[in-house]
Amino acid sequence: MKAAALIVAAGRGTRVGGGPKQYRLLGGKPVLRRTVEAFLRHPEIDTVRCVIHPDDASEYAAAVDGLVLLDPVAGGRSRQDSVRMGLESLEDIAPDIVLIHDAARPFVSAAVIDACLKGLDAAEGAIAAMQVHDTLKRGDKQGAIAATIDRTNLWRAQTPQAFRFDAILRAHRSALGHELTDDAAVAERAGLRVVLTPGSHENVKITTIADLVDAESRVSGVQRICRTGIGFDVHRLGPGDRVIICGVEIPHDGALVGHSDADVGLHAITDAVLGAIAAGDIGTHFPPSDHRWRGADSSVFARHAAELVHARGGRIENIDVTIICERPKIGPHRPAMVAKLADIFGLQVECVSVKATTTEGLGFTGRGQGIAAQAATSISFALSS
Numbered sequence: 001m002k003a004a005a006l007i008v009a010a011g012r013g014t015r016v017g018g019g020p021k022q023y024r025l026l027g028g029k030p031v032l033r034r035t036v037e038a039f040l041r042h043p044e045i046d047t048v049r050c051v052i053h054p055d056d057a058s059e060y061a062a063a064v065d066g067l068v069l070l071d072p073v074a075g076g077r078s079r080q081d082s083v084r085m086g087l088e089s090l091e092d093i094a095p096d097i098v099l100i101h102d103a104a105r106p107f108v109s110a111a112v113i114d115a116c117l118k119g120l121d122a123a124e125g126a127i128a129a130m131q132v133h134d135t136l137k138r139g140d141k142q143g144a145i146a147a148t149i150d151r152t153n154l155w156r157a158q159t160p161q162a163f164r165f166d167a168i169l170r171a172h173r174s175a176l177g178h179e180l181t182d183d184a185a186v187a188e189r190a191g192l193r194v195v196l197t198p199g200s201h202e203n204v205k206i207t208t209i210a211d212l213v214d215a216e217s218r219v220s221g222v223q224r225i226c227r228t229g230i231g232f233d234v235h236r237l238g239p240g241d242r243v244i245i246c247g248v249e250i251p252h253d254g255a256l257v258g259h260s261d262a263d264v265g266l267h268a269i270t271d272a273v274l275g276a277i278a279a280g281d282i283g284t285h286f287p288p289s290d291h292r293w294r295g296a297d298s299s300v301f302a303r304h305a306a307e308l309v310h311a312r313g314g315r316i317e318n319i320d321v322t323i324i325c326e327r328p329k330i331g332p333h334r335p336a337m338v339a340k341l342a343d344i345f346g347l348q349v350e351c352v353s354v355k356a357t358t359t360e361g362l363g364f365t366g367r368g369q370g371i372a373a374q375a376a377t378s379i380s381f382a383l384s385s
């Protein structure tokens, strides 16, 4: 009996950020490579093929470098299209069995694959699934409970989903034009008998940044804890023709007054970072009485705070800053600010947030006498135990 694994890796999966999730590194190894290896090392899987997005050819080649598997094929517009195209590409090989699996489930175990294969003894399809233990509620449009759903016999579908090859190929061809959420649904539509076999809690689908962080902890065996810091700063507006906020110079009919360059945004962020590691505040490290900091570029303060974090073994996970003023308009400068902060703190741009608000004309910011900023940051540390 010949068994092929079809790995569906054509999705864009941008929710994780930083490109399709299946190519993100997990413990230094691409997610997709871990997934492919899980099937290549299973003794009953004869061959593996991936369905990829045509734009990802070079990422794919790098991810599977050195592994022995079939050449990839290009997927279609939807997951269902991609699976059908993948199945059609296997017609020459004509396997008896095909296991269809999401690239973003790298922790599939041999036991889960075994269970699917065994399930095919008595059915045309067998899918990994988990019994639902939580109580299920259906909500109405206002977010109130409309009904409690009986969870008896309810299962969450995972992948792999294993099928007799000829049957699932026929089912997919006849489902063209019908949108279905998984391959089991395609099989059900064709009247095939599909059984539920034990999945596992570890067989998670990496969908969000949080999933990726959890997966990283599992791979490295290291748990991380997060600490939060907040910062607040105000600078008075005086005569001048520009302000510097978050490292970006903005033309204005006034200038922020301060001992350094008076970058209110960077000062709030620097205090947040120092706060998260309980290392005092910006004045502790750079006293205004010290003439060395006269007119200083505030990125010097920010970089120093980041170095203190690194020296303690911490990692800045994100920065969120709000600039509070009526004018100048922050929006047009936001991308430059995000890029600047990402550079200073060594972060991906998706981990940096710059926001702005007015105080509706109220208070000193409302009257244009000054600009305020507040910031928050999370800094993670590895737990050694």
Ligand code: MG
Pocket: 233, 234, 235, 258, 262, 263, 264, 267
């Ligand atoms: Mg300040």
